[in-house]
Amino acid sequence: xxxxxxxxxxxxxxxxxxxxxxxxxxxxxxxxxxxxxxxxxxxxxxxxxxxxxxxxxxxxxxxxxxxxxxxxxxxxxxxxxxxxxxxxxxxxxxxxxxxxxxxxxxxxxxxxxxxxxxxxxxxxxxxxxxxxxxxxxxxxxxxxxxxxxxxxxxxxxxxxxxxxxxxxxxxxxxxxxxxxxxxxxxxxxxxxxxxxxxxxxxxxxxxxxxxxxxxxxxxxxxxxxxxxxxxxxxxxxxxxxxxxxxxxxxxxxxxxxxxxxxxxxxxxxxxxxxxxxxxxxxxxxxxxxxxxxxxxxxxxxxxxxxxxxxxxxxxxxxxxxxxxxxxxxxxxxxxxxxxxxxxxxxxxxxxxxxxxxxxxxxxxxxxxxxxxxxxxxxxxxxxxxxxxxxxxxxxxxxxxxxxxxxxxxxxxxxxxxxxx
Amino acid sequence: xxxxxxxxxxxxxxxxxxxxxxxxxxxxxxxxxxxxxxxxxxxxxxxxxxxxxxxxxxxxxxxxxxxxxxxxxxxxxxxxxxxxxxxxxxxxxxxxxxxxxxxxxxxxxxxxxxxxxxxxxxxxxxxxxxxxxxxxxxxxxxxxxxxxxxxxxxxxxxxxxxxxxxxxxxxxxxxxxxxxxxxxxxxxxxxxxxxxxxxxxxxxxxxxxxxxxxxxxxxxxxxxxxxxxxxxxxxxxxxxxxxxxxxxxxxxxxxxxxxxxxxxxxxxxxxxxxxxxxxxxxxxxxxxxxxxxxxxxxxxxxxxxxxxxxxxxxxxxxxxxxxxxxxxxxxxxxxxxxxxxxxxxxxxxxxxxxxxxxxxxxxxxxxxxxxxxxxxxxxxxxxxxxxxxxxxxxxxxxxxxxxxxxxxxxxxxxxxxxxx
Numbered sequence: 001x002x003x004x005x006x007x008x009x010x011x012x013x014x015x016x017x018x019x020x021x022x023x024x025x026x027x028x029x030x031x032x033x034x035x036x037x038x039x040x041x042x043x044x045x046x047x048x049x050x051x052x053x054x055x056x057x058x059x060x061x062x063x064x065x066x067x068x069x070x071x072x073x074x075x076x077x078x079x080x081x082x083x084x085x086x087x088x089x090x091x092x093x094x095x096x097x098x099x100x101x102x103x104x105x106x107x108x109x110x111x112x113x114x115x116x117x118x119x120x121x122x123x124x125x126x127x128x129x130x131x132x133x134x135x136x137x138x139x140x141x142x143x144x145x146x147x148x149x150x151x152x153x154x155x156x157x158x159x160x161x162x163x164x165x166x167x168x169x170x171x172x173x174x175x176x177x178x179x180x181x182x183x184x185x186x187x188x189x190x191x192x193x194x195x196x197x198x199x200x201x202x203x204x205x206x207x208x209x210x211x212x213x214x215x216x217x218x219x220x221x222x223x224x225x226x227x228x229x230x231x232x233x234x235x236x237x238x239x240x241x242x243x244x245x246x247x248x249x250x251x252x253x254x255x256x257x258x259x260x261x262x263x264x265x266x267x268x269x270x271x272x273x274x275x276x277x278x279x280x281x282x283x284x285x286x287x288x289x290x291x292x293x294x295x296x297x298x299x300x301x302x303x304x305x306x307x308x309x310x311x312x313x314x315x316x317x318x319x320x321x322x323x324x325x326x327x328x329x330x331x332x333x334x335x336x337x338x339x340x341x342x343x344x345x346x347x348x349x350x351x352x353x354x355x356x357x358x359x360x361x362x363x364x365x366x367x368x369x370x371x372x373x374x375x376x377x378x379x380x381x382x383x384x385x386x387x388x389x390x391x392x393x394x395x396x397x398x399x400x401x402x403x404x405x406x407x408x409x410x411x412x413x414x415x416x417x418x419x420x
Numbered sequence: 421x422x423x424x425x426x427x428x429x430x431x432x433x434x435x436x437x438x439x440x441x442x443x444x445x446x447x448x449x450x451x452x453x454x455x456x457x458x459x460x461x462x463x464x465x466x467x468x469x470x471x472x473x474x475x476x477x478x479x480x481x482x483x484x485x486x487x488x489x490x491x492x493x494x495x496x497x498x499x500x501x502x503x504x505x506x507x508x509x510x511x512x513x514x515x516x517x518x519x520x521x522x523x524x525x526x527x528x529x530x531x532x533x534x535x536x537x538x539x540x541x542x543x544x545x546x547x548x549x550x551x552x553x554x555x556x557x558x559x560x561x562x563x564x565x566x567x568x569x570x571x572x573x574x575x576x577x578x579x580x581x582x583x584x585x586x587x588x589x590x591x592x593x594x595x596x597x598x599x600x601x602x603x604x605x606x607x608x609x610x611x612x613x614x615x616x617x618x619x620x621x622x623x624x625x626x627x628x629x630x631x632x633x634x635x636x637x638x639x640x641x642x643x644x645x646x647x648x649x650x651x652x653x654x655x656x657x658x659x660x661x662x663x664x665x666x667x668x669x670x671x672x673x674x675x676x677x678x679x680x681x682x683x684x685x686x687x688x689x690x691x692x693x694x695x696x697x698x699x700x701x702x703x704x705x706x707x708x709x710x711x712x713x714x715x716x717x718x719x720x721x722x723x724x725x726x727x728x729x730x731x732x733x734x735x736x737x738x739x740x741x742x743x744x745x746x747x748x749x750x751x752x753x754x755x756x757x758x759x760x761x762x763x764x765x766x767x768x769x770x771x772x773x774x775x776x777x778x779x780x781x782x783x784x785x786x787x788x789x790x791x792x793x794x795x796x797x798x799x800x801x802x803x804x805x806x807x808x809x810x811x812x813x814x815x816x817x818x819x820x821x822x823x824x825x826x827x828x829x830x831x832x833x834x835x836x837x838x839x840x
Contacts (some may be wrong), residue, residue, distance in 0.1 A: 052747030052755045052775075080741050084756070084776035117740020118777045229744050306726070307835055314836030320537020323502050324649050327472030335472045336504070353474075356504035357538045409829050415727055416734030 007144030010162035010175040011198035013240040016143040017136030018150030024077035033150030036071035041236040042129035043069035044207035048231035054081035055091035056113040067203035073098035073114035080121040081229040088122040151179040159224035159270040170243040178267045193233040200239035201245040209257040217264035220402040222304040272403035277410030288381030295400035301329035303404035313406035319351040339379040346372040348387025427564030430582035430595040431618035436563040437556030438570030439787035441549035446498035453570030456491035461656040464627035468651035473500035475511035476533040487623035493518035494532035500541040501649040510543040568597040579690040590663040613653040620659035622667040629677040637684035640822040642724040692823035696831030704803035708801030715820035721749035724826035733826035738787035739771040759799040764791040768807025
């Protein structure tokens, strides 16, 4: 597996583009994006678990049921959520416009939106921009960049990746872009993630690989505990790589699934690092749990704790808050067997053994917690943890890693006045 | 039901006191408190749902099983949580010291702690202060005040109440103190609440009334989503009022239970108002739910949302975040029937009808959301809500009220460096 350039345009046969249509009236940034494949695709998608769903989510869920999506049109600056019948009509029109301009079937075009909730989507503005949007399509990194800018809101960094693997000697590529910064919590986020691949892979196996990847990545991510109304992860596979089609489990499928998981984990970490107001990336690893689900629940509980996040902001080695957050995760464990370490580039520091304090250097702890990437390592078995953070792509049984960020003044500032 | 003075010393036969023992080395405030009854009591208590429980919680749970608690010793500045066997021994010793000095049985004395987690409790300091502590006991408001100061941590206000009701013509009194500001979430909080009453009431009925009151108050309170390791609510009833003993359901029990509920609701609201860094009290009322439990889950989800809390801080009428938080509460409802109002002293403002925007004055919204007490009124039935906040003590079926506060810079500041 190697990293390559190009984003969603790295896989053969994909184009992307983006323009400033004028949805974000006050911003000079692009706000409308299109990603599409020249050839038909198999596709898989996952949507928010929130019961309040944006119109784009309702429309895309319905239209993508056939698993043949090959294009997605997306806007930022307006979530088109809580907008009633008019919002649904606007989302349908937006998807129809993309399908018409690209001369594909309605069931081949997805629609996605992100931004403020409860404001009518200015569909006329989008319609007026459609020709420009289609003309902006390019098969290179510049096309990817323009599309990615078009879906960003409070994001401060471009979050993207592209990879190449070999399947039976044939180079196969995957590319992705993601937006997401606040309103992010396990079971997806205010995140839109578009993944392209030139692998030939059947719809059911694409779906299986996506569910696995999302479970191990985006669903272990939390910025603020708020599950958005607009989440969507879409993967489109056009088969242009020419690999022997993957239509059953086996080493080829495993290799593809691992690449997709790796891509998702990379993007989940990138989103945590770019969480609203975040100053640092918080990794929480739990080992020694009864099973993976228990480890996941415990790790997520710690990563989501406002008190842990605030302590992380202050570089305060308040490990008691870690124990506290483990305790309300709803998972049985023995508090008297827990071991906690803080770890970073400069090494690791044991701060709690058998559920109680051990002497440690506050200066050393402050140093570790001041790094840009902090690990909290929890061993429920009072085990032999050597303080080395686990590889999230090679976890043992009863292990899981969750991601979050610190809670900062900037988070409050950004969200105290988002609409203005 | 009328409000009276005196706090926990308002009911006849109770004394309270507090001293600075030196547990909080850097603070001039009292840090050790004692509340006790001259006569034997019936008692009931509830403890944290966190699986990581402070030593004081473990010891009190065990000792109070008989339902005859008549004294509680409590310290601030140290939670005595995650302190291993030594912590358990210290909690037992602390309870024993209180029982010895008051010449009561070990099963009659509870122990409670609040403060930083994971630091050994300086039991020698407490032991050295015991004689002074007992000498500080008084049967008046000054005794109450001293005890209350002794259990406060980041609290900025004294949270206390005392009430008088009549039961069959006999005046019966209830009094209470509570501490709690951060690490507060439904299913109790970092809260210690000690309630006294001179009612004659049997143990089982006292327990029933307490569970009812806690469910309707403290368990609908959230400051930061963190359920503490140390929560405890204790009620002691010494019968000194001389009312005909309440030992069965009926109007007398109902009157007592309502008074206890009223006291708990008052204190829950006071804690939300005094949430760490809080600038305002957030009340969330939900009506039209399938049942009370559904209404409670929805109201709590909104009150706990970091994004709603941050919008409340910024006085930003971002009602979409209210819909979003309802949507991830795990309760079925029709998003297209929801009505949302913001309300305050100056009236109420409809901002969402049938799940979508209605035109409203941003200035008026800003005015309402800038008040010290803000209501978010949610009607799931798209109903005939007239914008009047409900009385939390007289809720209809399918209704619930939850309490929280805004998320502020000060919350981050306070919790970014709590231990220092």
